[in-house]
Amino acid sequence: xxxxxxxxxxxxxxxxQAANNxxxxxxxxxxxxxxxxxxxxxTQVFPENLPFLPETEAGRAAYEANYNPVVDDASRSCLPYxxxxxxxxxxxxxxxxxxxxxxxxxxxxxxxxxxRIYLDGRQKPDGLLPSFMGFSTGHWExxxxxxxxxxxxxxxxxxxxxxxxxxxxRIRLVDGGDAGTMLELKMVIDDPVYYAAPFTAINxxxxxxxxxxxEYFCSEDLWRQNLDGRxxxxxxxx
Amino acid sequence: xxxxxxxxxxxxxxxxxxxxLISCLAAIFSGPLPAAEAAPDIxxxxxxxxxxxxxxxxxxxxxxxxxxxxxxxxxxxxxxxSAFCMPFGTPRNMLNTAPDPFEILVTDHQxxxxxxxxxxxxxxxTDGRPFPEDPIPSWMGYSxxxxxxSTLHVDTIAMNAESxxxxxxxxxxxxxTLSEEITLMDSExxxxxxxxxxxxxxxxxxxxxxxxxxxxxxxxATMSEGSSLCLLDMWRERLENTNREMFRELQAQEAGQ
Amino acid sequence: xxxxxxxGLIILFLSTTGPALGHHSTANFNxxxxxxxxxxxxxxxxxxxxxxxxxxxDVTGEDGSVVSxxxxxxxxxxxxxxxWRPSSLKAGDKVEIEGSPDYEKPNEMYLQRIVxxxxxxxxxDEIAL
Numbered sequence: 001x002x003x004x005x006x007x008x009x010x011x012x013x014x015x016x017q018a019a020n021n022x023x024x025x026x027x028x029x030x031x032x033x034x035x036x037x038x039x040x041x042x043t044q045v046f047p048e049n050l051p052f053l054p055e056t057e058a059g060r061a062a063y064e065a066n067y068n069p070v071v072d073d074a075s076r077s078c079l080p081y082x083x084x085x086x087x088x089x090x091x092x093x094x095x096x097x098x099x100x101x102x103x104x105x106x107x108x109x110x111x112x113x114x115x116r117i118y119l120d121g122r123q124k125p126d127g128l129l130p131s132f133m134g135f136s137t138g139h140w141e142x143x144x145x146x147x148x149x150x151x152x153x154x155x156x157x158x159x160x161x162x163x164x165x166x167x168x169x170r171i172r173l174v175d176g177g178d179a180g181t182m183l184e185l186k187m188v189i190d191d192p193v194y195y196a197a198p199f200t201a202i203n204x205x206x207x208x209x210x211x212x213x214x215e216y217f218c219s220e221d222l223w224r225q226n227l228d229g230r231x232x233x234x235x236x237x238x
Numbered sequence: 239x240x241x242x243x244x245x246x247x248x249x250x251x252x253x254x255x256x257x258x259l260i261s262c263l264a265a266i267f268s269g270p271l272p273a274a275e276a277a278p279d280i281x282x283x284x285x286x287x288x289x290x291x292x293x294x295x296x297x298x299x300x301x302x303x304x305x306x307x308x309x310x311x312x313x314x315x316x317x318x319x320s321a322f323c324m325p326f327g328t329p330r331n332m333l334n335t336a337p338d339p340f341e342i343l344v345t346d347h348q349x350x351x352x353x354x355x356x357x358x359x360x361x362x363x364t365d366g367r368p369f370p371e372d373p374i375p376s377w378m379g380y381s382x383x384x385x386x387x388s389t390l391h392v393d394t395i396a397m398n399a400e401s402x403x404x405x406x407x408x409x410x411x412x413x414x415t416l417s418e419e420i421t422l423m424d425s426e427x428x429x430x431x432x433x434x435x436x437x438x439x440x441x442x443x444x445x446x447x448x449x450x451x452x453x454x455x456x457x458x459a460t461m462s463e464g465s466s467l468c469l470l471d472m473w474r475e476r477l478e479n480t481n482r483e484m485f486r487e488l489q490a491q492e493a494g495q
Numbered sequence: 496x497x498x499x500x501x502x503g504l505i506i507l508f509l510s511t512t513g514p515a516l517g518h519h520s521t522a523n524f525n526x527x528x529x530x531x532x533x534x535x536x537x538x539x540x541x542x543x544x545x546x547x548x549x550x551x552x553d554v555t556g557e558d559g560s561v562v563s564x565x566x567x568x569x570x571x572x573x574x575x576x577x578x579w580r581p582s583s584l585k586a587g588d589k590v591e592i593e594g595s596p597d598y599e600k601p602n603e604m605y606l607q608r609i610v611x612x613x614x615x616x617x618x619x620d621e622i623a624l
Contacts, residue, residue, distance in 0.1 A: 078469070080466050092576075093572070100343050112465065114357075214572035223322040
């Protein structure tokens, strides 16, 4: 009898451990991009000789053919950068990371964009339309979160992106010294239509006491103009 | 006879104790240790059940004179934020009965509602913090929540007066306070999330007004970057109205794709 | 305030002559220190908004003529982190504004420094907004 109970206890606890596999780190928090890396030195997001411009005639022609005056005219629109640029900005707008069992959700203040990184092994649904943030799946390798993103909306803004664009990220927490725990984001950008080879970008994020996410809605200036009864098209950057 | 019956009873009792022990151990080891009263799991993707949600009959609401004036003067083209790809704001994002999905994420310190249609993001602090002393009115306001048994109680203040409460233009002031009791309930159509809302705004309502909204799980709903799509449509329309040449180029490009 | 100071210190390292904005074009402003101009006038409109904010100011010339100037700033959410509020400005406020002028439009500037109606001063160049 006692042996049977002991066996049952062992059995149920093994079952329990298999069901309850917590993530190795918790990335939840409000993270502000920083140019100062964990060693206290300034860091570069991109490598020195970045093949951002199309290097081949075909690439250049494709870029020009895909130019979209609505999306690609930076001074006119306030639309998401989308992946990958969304994660590489240094402008002082934070990103909130919310980690739950089956996914990691990132809310990027500039411009109130939401990324979902699925951890539950799901595949990209057939026929899923390309989106600014793409479709991301992730898994843990020791303390590092490895993310693969495809299905990014093609276009020319803020840099040329094709339907073949694939972004791989490795995210981990690192000791930032006086800046506290930092988040390191290393990214490999692979788009054979626009770049001769995949290249690596890196960004760092840190936390501040009391830093909260704000509200950033892109059409607020137009809304204000309209609400205040100001007619005409006059907003200089629109 | 007596011995046989006692033996059987003993075996029965032992069997009952053993099965009780097994299920107790299974319960303890198969999940997080239960809190004194477990909070139900409200996380997931939800969508309004319009057939269960009764919009207000504006005529029957205890409106003040200034609310009635605002309602009569309401110009949707100028004053409805959704027409400008601005968010619904709180509480209209919860009152909305159109089949627009939202996600609820539950973490230790915060419960986050992410609405797909216009990009509303509600953040409900559950870490025991107080309201800020001098809150700046915003589209979502400041929300503080706590579990009371199986009910999530949420208080929200500082919602800016540019958001309306309904398509009709029902107004609210910055002094509006919102009190919500959120629960889960089984029903014939499945699990429902229920939001019992009480709105207090003496500038607009002589007495507090109430509304109940029902939501059901929508695990296959696709979140579609609704606010970005709204902006794209809006820019397209503006381009059409301000730069016909460029707009025709865009149309040609889209036709070619 | 501590948060603001911390942010300010870090952003000092990031400061360039141009604002650390998103993608919106500020290429039309001349950010040379030597090009800066200063105006004094009365606020007629204040747009405290994302993605950009702006102020319209009526400046009365010596000859009595009134010219409207438009002064641009960064996003509301960024300004709010540095203490700006919707109530920071309102129509009727007398202000002094120093800014980087637009290359082409004579009455448009990007805000570098402002003296509010109550005499308080706010500088942009320390924190590169």
